[in-house]
Amino acid sequence: MSKVILVTGCSTGLGISIAVQAAQAGHIVYATMRNLTKRDALDSAASDAGVSLNVLALDVQSTESVNAAVDQVITDHGRIDVLINNAGAGYVRTTEQATEEEINWVMDVNFNGVVRGTKAVMPHMRKARSGHVITVSSVGGLVGQPFNEIYCAAKFAVEGYTEALASYAGPAFGIHFSVVEPGGIATEFAANVMKQVEATGGMLDDEYLPLLQTYVAGAQNRAADGLYQTADEVAEVILDVMNAEKPPIRKRTSEWAEGFASHKTSGDPDGKKGQKLIQTFFMGADT
Template identity: 55%
Template sequence: MKKIVLITGTSTGLGLKTAILFGMQGFKVYATMRNLEKKEALLKEAKEKNIDLHIEQLDVSDSNSIQKCIKKIIEQNGRIDILINNAGAGFVRTTEHASQEEIEWVTDVNYFSVIRTTKAVLPFMRKAKQGHIINISSVGGLVGQPFNELYCGAKFAVEGYTESLATYLTEPFGIKFSIVEPGGISSEFANSVLKNVEKTGGLQNDEYLPIFNSYMGSAKKRSENEDSGIYQSPEEVAQVVLKCALDKNPPLRIRTSEWANEFCHLKTSADPDGKKLNKEVIDQLLK
């Protein structure tokens, strides 16, 4: 029996490649995106690889859109085995320069969206006594970085949210949780961040500018250095997501590259996959 997987944000980058990879591995894939006019790239690659995907509209910022999509999947299959919360967006700006609208947007797309989709699938997974929710986070969910505080704050929230769910839903209900933490991904995600900075004129001429220019200069050097190990292809990260999905005892958290592991080493060395702390919390607070 094919496993049913729902993936958000599949129009480009990691989401697109994850949908293709899972389709190639025999999963029944519901690849979703906010704007169905952007489905052509996914359709083209699926056709080239002779994969049958189910492409559906789902806007992670709209609870009604989420409920409508999930209702359709449940009606067709009776269950959702795996939810991959991939939709998200980067954001480079100081707290002072960000508008309230931007602050709410970056938090919504990277954090509240995860809660909305998770909330929508949990009743069905709980009833089935099985399921796996895989949340795409970032090394920015473990390590705060310059000019990324709003993005990192949202990803830190995803990490805490997922850790907490794993303390009381896995043992009694069989619902597994995994957090995938990439470093840099060579995709439209990274390009859109840089384009957004350029579009808004950076920080203009103020006291932050020298620090910001230093950060952007360093980011440009890293992106041009193919040997740095920072940037992975979306396909490489998708392989890690697939590994989590196929693992009968998946990690609570996993970095996707050697560079990502080294970058987060001081935060993760005592408990690389997060399962030791998860067990300790359960033992202290639930037993």
Template identity: 65%
Template sequence: MQRTILITGASTGLGVSLAVQAARAGHKVYASMRNMDKRAGLDAATSAAGVSVTCLQLDVQDDTSIAAAVAKIISAEGRIDVLINNAGAGYVRSTEQALMSEVEWVMDVNFTGVVRCTKAVIPHMRVARSGHVINIGSVGGLVGQPFNEIYCAAKFAVEGYTEALACYVTPHFGINFTVVEPGGIKTEFANSVLKQVGDTGGLLDDEYLPILQAYISGSQARGEAAYQTADEVAEVVMRCISANNPPIRTRTSDWSEELCSLKTESDPDGKRLQAKVMQGFLGL
């Protein structure tokens, strides 16, 4: 079944892999990005794969940009079947050292951007009585990690947002919601986060320094066990798209499953909790 898919943050990494795999599966793909000058990686990947996608400008921090992109797709296709909220940014710094302007930016890109894009597509999916919103979360949305508290807070917010929508929008309007929870991804995302530690003053010579050094050493030591390729994570997303009864949450590797196991063992896909909330709050 061909679907019309909108992907945010498709200029690099996972966004590129998602666009290529979705197009290869026969879907109509709209790959969006904030800065269209950075589309070279997407163009090279789609050309190498022998597939085509439509590239759109979309800034998840700009309501006007989002509305314009959604309007273009609806005008051309009449529907949006799948929204993949992939755009995001990492942030490694202690609360004490973080600037409030940085905190607000991290929350805006990683959480409020998800809300903006979801808000723009839900009316069309509700009319169609079908659709699927897939939010690219993180194991950091289930497990708080050192020096990642601001990033984790944003991803925890994505978890709660996804769960809440799934408990009433799904049963009444047929729109599914899934949060995908990778560990590390072997892209420039991971490298840029470590570089950012130094660029933003995270390596200050203070009491946090030995703790931060231990964290960085641990990140490097986990290596192959923790980090997946963007293509491997994209494969999990594609399985969610094709599933008849998609999960509300899913991890993407054995490592991410093990890390989150204390929180997920009793309800790995979120379906038991969804049913409990639907029954307890709505009598469904």
């Protein structure tokens, strides 16, 4: 059955792959981005794949923008079956160097943006007693990493937010909640690390400099060694989660990501065990 899918962050990389693959599978896809002047790559990918996409403006940092996009989909189809919270941004900078403005921006894009999107679709999914909210997290939402403490904090927040919703709104209203946790995307990761560092003032000449240089070199080496996935590979996992009869609460996207986070996830790989325990403890539900 064709689903109505809303995807955020579709101007580049993973968002494009998700939108195109979902359309190829026969779904009705609304691909969104903050700035529609940056839609060329999306349009080109859709044309190459021979699919049609509905493209809307959606800025996850604006409640009005999020609500307007959701309202448009509801006007067109009367439902949203799947929200894929893909929009996000990396941030590599130690706490001492980060400005308060940058910290607030990272949290707003990566966490508050997820909340805005989820909040906007929830009334419609609750009324329908069905739906699926899938959020692109990261192994950084499970394991804190050097120079990524602000980004990891945002992704840890996403993980807790999703777990909490899954513990009561899921069983009560038939809505599924999932986080997908890539370990890195080859086409973007290493380049974006350096791009983001340069955009926030470059490598500052202080005591952190040799540590940051070691971190960046490691990221570049891992990308060169092929440890990261392509955007298409990660998108395939996301669609598998979407199509699952009993979707996981969390899902890593590669063997490397699985191994990297195994000390946190080996006892409950898909999060279902924890969901059942929390439901039973707080809600008295043993289902």
